Amino acid sequence: MAMPATAEIPGQEASAFQDAVAAWLAEDEGTALTDLAALAQGGNAAARILLALIDKTPALQGPWLSHQSRDARLELMRAPGGMSGRSWMTAAAAQVPVAGLWLQLWRVDAPIDLPLAFARADEPRAAREALVALAVRERRGFAGIADAPGYPDSLRFLVWREWLEDPDTAARVRTELALIPPGDPQRARIGTPPAPGALAEWLLSAPESAAIAALCTTRCPAAPGDCALAAHDALASHRALLVFGSPSEALIPSDVFHASPKGQSSLLRRILLAVDARGRRAQLARAEARDSCLADLLQSEAQRYIPRRD
Structure with a gap:
């Protein structure tokens, strides 16, 4: 799949966005989300992406947001439309390519090389998330992207499972195991958990x-x-x-x-x-x-x- 080149996300340089992010990181959730919502409604792509990701991730939703009514949450976190609003990521995807990567991730037919596109977009955590999502959906083909730039070192075990099925590549698993740190939890995936x-x-x-x-x-x-x-x-x-x-x-x-x-x-x-x-x-x-x-x-x-x- 085509991979977007790394570029600043439109709106992230705006002082109002930076202030909202600072407030969010400082746990001033009410101020931060209210300001991000206003920016998103005004067309700020960075605010739209951040709101959509917070909306999609329960661990990022703090006590202030959790105590709001359902209607208040929908009005704050989502774009208008439908019975429950719409993710701001859809609107952001019309403005910046990286938002489209998240939309692909949330679909069950995400392409196997999506993690590499996230890596190219300077989103290594999202690259790992994409690999995990593909594995949960029981996708195969990780060996085909194992040697590509941007494949996360921490998820080599997905490749190992496929390599071990082929005598011609099984030796590569032993080679890689010798190189990873003794405490890497990936070792547990092949029956040798770290001390x-x-x-x-x-x-x-x-x-x-x-x-x-x-x-x-x-x-x-x-x-x-x-x-x-x-x-x-x-x-x-x-x-x-x-x-x-x-x-x-x-x-x-x-x-x-x-x-x-x-x-x-x-x-x-x-x-x-x-x-x-x-x-x-x-x-x-x-x-x-x-x-x-x-x-x-x-x-x-x-x-x-x-x-x-x-």
């Missing part, structure tokens, strides 16, 4: 785990390794970790997102969403047994979403 110490080191150093590293080194500095292992355990999904991060790295760089109050609260929220309400108590108890600091953070985050009675 806890090696996994903790990977969680605190790998780009794909920068969210956990930022949270644990900032909020639980006494024992960041224990915090990281507890967070990884509570998330209960290697794939979920790989796709978590800035909604759009072209709009909000990953390091900025992970260091922000919003980025860290969103990670906690994503961990909490790994279980339903019935499993929350067990999740928190397990976290407490592994690292009390992380458990306290999770408990505090959960409390923020409980509606207050006036």
